[in-house]
Amino acid sequence: MFSDETMTVETFFGCAFLAYGLPLALFALTIAKDPVRIIVLILSSFFWLLSLLCSAILWNVVVPLKEEIAFGLCFSVFFQELFRLFIYLLLKKADLYLRRLTESEPTQIFLNPHLLAYTVGLGFGLMSGAFSLMNVLADALGPGTVGLAGQPQDFFLVSSCMTLCMILLHTCWGVIFFSSMDNGQYYLSLYVFISHMLVSCLTLLNKRYLYVASVLPAYIVLALTGVLAARQAGVTIASIKKAIKGGSDVLAVPVQDPVQ
Secondary structure: OOOHHHHHHHHHHHHHHHHHHHHHHHHHHHHOOOHHHHHHHHHHHHHHHHHHHHHHHHHHHOHHHOOOHHHHHHHHHHHHHHHHHHHHHHHHHOHHHHHHHHOOOOOOOOOOHHHHHHHHHHHHHHHHHHHHHHHHHHHHOOOOOOOOOOOOOOHHHHHHHHHHHHHHHHHHHHHHHHHHHHHOOHHHHHHHHHHHHHHHHHHHHHHHOOHHHHHHHHHHHHHHHHHHHHHHOOOOHHHHHHHHHOOOOOOOOOOOOOOO
């Protein structure tokens, strides 16, 4: 038999590893080896924080609607996508100077637009995940037990699953959004906004303990968005087979020379 304290610790680490395990693995394998990528990731995280600040200011200013969670949620999504646009414009404006700054460094982030978009998206996702689950994990350590009044006991598990989903979605949304802006496919930018709003609004169902109704559609959106992001990044079935077989060929991404 495990003591209550042991069970709460197990819940804490289990939920933490579930929510942050894969994103931290992505960071370690694809970002941590390059200091420039780390800087871009931190910059994108800072922009997400700015969107949160704007949401908090609006939420405090509009006093009559402070008790309406849906109001704050919708404007939070709006500000997040607005600051995703801002960081895209900032990076495009500074593209020429950043390439010159890093031309002697072993980094390809400013030569590969999809890698840049992936880094920005992961930065958005990691910061979003940190704010959405940290308080929940703190409560998982106790005291108290979930479900004593007849409510479902899988609140922490569902919160972790939704956090992981949102982190991965932000990563995919970053790739889709940047690619859509580069190629003038603005309907994909609209898809990013609509899907972000949809998944965020699904979390409102958790207040009524309709966990399946929120988690299952969110992961369906994640699957569709992941496929779309992969297509925007140039991934094909042939390239996937070659990667699985361990082919030595490298997929070259054409890059336009910066305007002098």
